[in-house]
Amino acid sequence: MPKKKTFGLRLRTRGGMSVRKQWTRITFGMRGSHRCPRCSSRSVKRDSVGVWDCAKCGYRFAGGAYQPSTKTGQASMRIR
Numbered sequence: 001m002p003k004k005k006t007f008g009l010r011l012r013t014r015g016g017m018s019v020r021k022q023w024t025r026i027t028f029g030m031r032g033s034h035r036c037p038r039c040s041s042r043s044v045k046r047d048s049v050g051v052w053d054c055a056k057c058g059y060r061f062a063g064g065a066y067q068p069s070t071k072t073g074q075a076s077m078r079i080r
């Protein structure tokens with residue numbers, strides 16, 4: 001019986017591990033301060049999904065849902 005218990009526990013941990021890891025990474029990255037593209041101070045905070053607000057200069061810009069600048073966004077900036 002103890003063997004069966006351990007197996008079930010291991011399975012559950014394995015199933016949720018990658019998701020939980022990713023979630024932690026995203027949330028921590030989201031909560032940390034980000035560099036403002038206008039005044040380059042690290043006081044940019046997420047206002048809502050995809051909207052970022054700089055507390056210092058009041059600059060508001062659209063970015064990624066969880067990070068102010070995404071690889072796709074940087075690519076589109078280069079094109080323009």
Ligand SMILES: [Zn+2]
Pocket residue numbers: 036037038039040041054055056057058059
């Ligand atoms: Zn700023």
